[in-house]
Amino acid sequence: MNSRHLAVTGAALAGALLLAGCGSSGSTGTGGKPAGASGSAGSPGAAAAGKVDLTFWAWDPGMDKVVALWNAAHPDIHVTLSNPAGGDQLVSKMITAHQAKHGPDIAKVEYQSLPGLVANGVVRDITADTAKAVADFDDTTLEAVRFQGKVYGIPQDFAPLMLFYRADLFKKYGLAVPTTWDQYAQEATTLHQKDPSAYMTNFDAADPGWFTGLAQQAGADWWTTKGDSWHVDINGAPTKKVADYWQGLVDKGVVQKNPSFSPQWNKEMNSGTLATWISGAWAPAQIGGIAPSTSGKWAVAPLPAWTAGSNTTGIWGGSAVTVTTDSAHPVQAAEFVSWLNTDSTALTAQVKDINIYPAATSGRSLPVLSTPPAFFPNQPDYYTQVKNAAPGARSFSMWGPDVTVTFAAYSDRFGAALQHGTSFDAALDAIQNSTTTDMKKLGFGLY
Incomplete structure (x- = not known):
């Protein structure tokens, strides 16, 4: 989604997204509701008598099984699942559908996309109807969905960055599982020296999610605010x-340059050309399709640290489930959203069928998490490893108003740097410039 798709512009957007960015972290805002945001789900006309039909947009493979559980237990509130797109494409479709007044009742959105949807009036303040559900989340998790004390979605999953490694290859080449980034570089060099056709991992210039998480681990805050002005520090x-x-x-040639999720990368993951993957806790749900011949060969460990003994990591991905302002039945929609992300039956099904790591605090102690993901049968403590990493995970204090411009610039600039052998620092400078230039055009004040 290009930032030009935003339905509000200039100073109005600046104020709205300033509020969206200033969540429970205590940053300074201008007060009042974000532009275009509706009242709570408890507003007049929200309830409806008789059977209610709700539409739900989400992209998770296996979500149909979870929705079927709801429908079986709630005959008066039927949910129909649809998968029109994922990620930014879904956000674009949500905005287009909202402009036509034909949006879904419920939609899954990635955390970084939520501020823009709040500012556009696409998603609803559901504070009044989710108070009980919200009590099952810690402040770190809620920070992504709570703006100016109002809740605009219920977190579904939590995805701290972890180190996924081929245990069989580490044993074959005598590699140690690295605990620091210095050690990771040493092991990468050792691996490539022992087998010039093998690489520790790939540098992905196409998907900024992993790099963003690494920047978070290092202490970066790409967007901050002071009063009505923004500061960009990419x-x-x-x-x-x-x-x-x-x-x-x-430059040493010890990591590959192919983008993740490309056919070539899939082949390298499956063949053992790549020994590690830096990814979110959701990775087991993907590896089976990426590298089907490697079942039981992977293990997970904490992300290497910049300083020995640090448990800080970043986050790649994670989503919230929202109720839209187009819904004629927001109370019932909020009931489903709360059930989906806090009910033990719903969360157990999502762990089994979708491989999420629950955002809900109670969900992180479910019995189902004592069994590892199907693709990791040799690591019974898989979810214990993720649970131990979760308290040290940090995101940015807020996401900026034009994340899609930033992410597009990342792909363009790092892609060119890989192709031409130019400076990564210069690529960051260009991403900074693209982001600030776009923000100025949209009417944001910068300091």
Whole structure:
């Protein structure tokens, strides 16, 4: 989704997204509701008598099984699942559908997309109807969905960055599981020296999610606010430390350059060309389709640290489930959203069928998590590893108003840097410039 698809512009958008960015972290806002945001789900006309039909947009394979559980137990509130798109494409479709007044009742959105949807009036304040559900989440998790004390979605999953590694290859080449980034670089060099056709991992210039998480781990905050003004620090010292580190590995030729999820990358993951994957806790749901011949060969460990003993990690992905302002039945929609993300039966089904790691605090102690994901049968403590990493996970204090511009610039600039052998630092400078230029055009004040 291009930022130009936003339905509100200039100063109005600046104020709305300033509020959206200023969540429970205590940042300064201008007060009042974000522009276009509706009242709570408890507003007049929200309830309806008789059977209610709700539409739900989400992209999770296996979500149909979870929705079927709801429908079987709630004959008066029927949910119809649809998968029109995922990620940014879904957000674009949501905005288009809202403009035509034909949006779904419920939609899953990635955390970084939520502020823009709040500002556009696409998603509803559901504070009044989710108070009981919200009590099952910690402040760190709620920060992504709670703006100016109002709740605009219920977190579905939590995805701290972890190190996924081929245990069989580490044993074959005598590699140690690295606990620091210095050690990771050493092991990468050792691996490539022992087998020039093998690489520790790939540097992905197509998907910014992993790099964003690494910047978070290093302490970066790409967007912050002061009063009504924004500060952008994409090319600040923490992120440049990450970029310089990976530039070193790329220049040494010990990591590949293929984008993740490409046919070539899938082939390399399946063949054992790549020994690790830096990914979110959702990775087991993907590896089976990416590298089907590697079942039982993977293990998970904490992300390497910049300082020995640190447990800080970043986050890649994670989503909330929202109620839209187009819904004629917001109370019932909020009931489903709360059930989906806090009910033990619903969460157990999502762990089994979707491989999520629950965002709900109670969900992280479900009995189903004592069994590892199907693709990791040799690591019974898989979910214990993720649970131990979760308290050290950090995101940005807020997401910016034009994330899609930033992410597009990442792909363009890092892609060019890989192709032409140019500086990663210069790529960050260009991403910074693209982001600030777009924000100025949209009417944001910068400091």
